[in-house]
Every structure is written in C-alpha cells, then in structure tokens.
Amino acid sequence: GQQLNQSPQSMFIQEGEDVSMNCTSSSIFNTWLWYKQDPGEGPVLLIALYKAGELTSNGRLTAQFGITRKDSFLNISASIPSDVGIYFCAGLRSNFGNEKLTFGTGTRLTIIP
Amino acid sequence: NAGVTQTPKFQVLKTGQSMTLQCAQDMNHEYMSWYRQDPGMGLRLIHYSVGAGITDQGEVPNGYNVSRSTTEDFPLRLLSAAPSQTSVYFCASSRGTTFEQYFGPGTRLTVT
Numbered sequence: 001g002q003q004l005n006q007s008p009q010s011m012f013i014q015e016g017e018d019v020s021m022n023c024t025s026s027s028i029f030n031t032w033l034w035y036k037q038d039p040g041e042g043p044v045l046l047i048a049l050y051k052a053g054e055l056t057s058n059g060r061l062t063a064q065f066g067i068t069r070k071d072s073f074l075n076i077s078a079s080i081p082s083d084v085g086i087y088f089c090a091g092l093r094s095n096f097g098n099e100k101l102t103f104g105t106g107t108r109l110t111i112i113p
Numbered sequence: 114n115a116g117v118t119q120t121p122k123f124q125v126l127k128t129g130q131s132m133t134l135q136c137a138q139d140m141n142h143e144y145m146s147w148y149r150q151d152p153g154m155g156l157r158l159i160h161y162s163v164g165a166g167i168t169d170q171g172e173v174p175n176g177y178n179v180s181r182s183t184t185e186d187f188p189l190r191l192l193s194a195a196p197s198q199t200s201v202y203f204c205a206s207s208r209g210t211t212f213e214q215y216f217g218p219g220t221r222l223t224v225t
Contacts, residue, residue, distance in 0.1 A: 006155075033213050035216075041218055042216035090214075101158070103148075104155055105153060105154065105155040
C-alpha cells in the first residue's frame, strides 16, 4: 500500500531553533493532517488542512496545504523541549466513498541540550 | 468525554493463541479504524468501519477479524497469533470518513 514520503526522517536541533518538515505524494489528496506522537502514546492531531494553498497555524506550529495538492509542510518556530516526538503527516483522498487515511513514515524530532 | 479508549495497554501472547483488543469511543463517531505501527513503517490500516454493522478491509487485514455491533465499540480479534503480529495497535475514530481521526493510547502486543 502507498505511504507518503515524509522528510527528513529525523532531526537533531537545539532548543530555540525553527523546524521544517514536509510530506510528498505522487497522488492528489483532498485533506492533509499533521499528528504528533509522544513515546508510548497515540498520535494527537495538530493541524488539519482542507484546501489547496491553505496556511493554518496552531500556536508555534504552521502547516500548509501544497498548491499542487500533492504535498504539505509543517513548520515549528522556536522549538522547546516538549516538541520532542514523532511527527506524522496523513493524507485523505476520496476513493468512491471509501476514504482512507494514508500516513507518512514520520519525522523524529530530537532536541540537543 | 474519555475519547478513544483501548484495552489492554500491554499484552504478551504465545504463537497460536487468540485474543481480542478492545476499542471504545464515547464521541458518537461513525467511523472507526484499526492501525498497526511498526518501526520505520508509520501507521498501516488493518480494518475499518463506516458505521455499526459495516466493516471493510484495510491495507494489512490478514490474520485479523473485526465486528461492529454498536457505534461505540470496535474490537479487533487475532484468531491465531503469529510473531509477525508483534506491533503497537492503535484504534481511531472520526465523525465521518472525511473528518480528522482521533487516536486511542495504543496496545503494545508481543507474540513469542
């Protein structure tokens, strides 16, 4: 089955730095979602995007729905220790009524002390 | 609201044993789904349900059965566990198929 290409796979940054990650696909998606997963927990929804070109913020997080509808981007500004975790993108596309969520393989964010 | 709840949190099975992973949601969501998460693989869809009495296969359904007799509950059954089913299992629900999904805390399953 298809999975979205998410990059980078991992990031090692210092506290206070900005973070950028992206998700790409060869197929068009109608909805893009960004999740964060803490160790031992389920993914938690951060941002949902519904329209090509849409730019949405949630605190220090900003996500964009790519204009081609084949990609999405997530930025985190001024990272803090609680940003550590795995970030997943997910895309939703209509498939004759059987809409299914497709996930990226994740970006693991580590903050270096 | 408790959201999506899963039990147990951890389970160890021997090859060939059967068990049921429980999932419940109290948000009156129509859509529920089961995923497995393996290292480096992200989340892969096992089975899903668009409403009570309706289920369908996802990307990796082999070795798993589901049923949806009520809106609230969506159990996942392993009929004969295999080591390849060692994974972390997540249940999720959403208002409909086009809405964002909310995940439970997961069940970590080890099959020896």
